[in-house]
Amino acid sequence: MNKFDQALARIEQINWNNSYRNKPSYSILVHEFIRRGNIFRDIYDKENTGRLAVFSAAHIINASISEDVQRLIKDKNLIKYGWTMAALCEYYLEWSYLIDRKNEIAIEYNDLYEPIIKLFERGGRxxxxxxxxxxxxxxxxxxxxxxPRKVFIEEISDEILDNIDLECK
Structure with missing residues (x-):
């Protein structure tokens, strides 16, 4: 299975009705997503210092996405989950598509959207x-x-995040 199909399957498996108000791991995942995004944009979007957390890496590097893929993403109707989450899922799918197309930048930053997708999978919004x-x-x-760009958390595995949530109860 290619990266795009795996990404699509991950999003389709998220139980959007299953959300939790607050877990300590949530802020870690959001912070890590923002940190990774800033490192990426320090190289590819240096002039933009007014950075929003919700961004399309594909747009930043001026990559083109096939119309068929764009239509498939739109057909998933992700907007029903809120525009911020829908946009991030869409950008994650675009990035996965670029990885499959052997885009060197996308391959180098292949885990750019991982923390935010993991947040959604764990019930965070x-x-x-x-x-x-x-x-x-x-x-x-x-x-x-x-x-800050310094490493906030080395590993974002479910096991480590679960331990963080348990320790902070």
Missing amino acids: ISYHQNELICGKAGWSRNCYSV
Whole structure:
């Protein structure tokens, strides 16, 4: 199975009705997603210091996505889950498509969207409210440029995230 099909299957398997208000691992996953995005954009989008957390890496590198793939993504009607989550799932699918097409940048940053998709799989949800990205009780400034690039968490496996959630109960 190629990366795009795996990504599509992951999104289709998310139980969007199964959401939890707040787990300690959620803020770690959002922070890690923003951190990875900033590292990517430090190289490919240097001029943009007013960075939003919800971004299309494919758009930043000016990659073209097949019309058939765009139509397939739109046909999934992801918008019913909220525009922020729908957009991130769409961008994840675009990135997976580029990995399958052997795009060197996409291959180098193949796990760019992993933390945010893992958040959705674990029942976490995000939204924007009053110029902040909100997840549970945590919020990040709409301008995510200032999120540190240093490693926040080495591994985002379910086992490690589950242990973090248990330790903080």
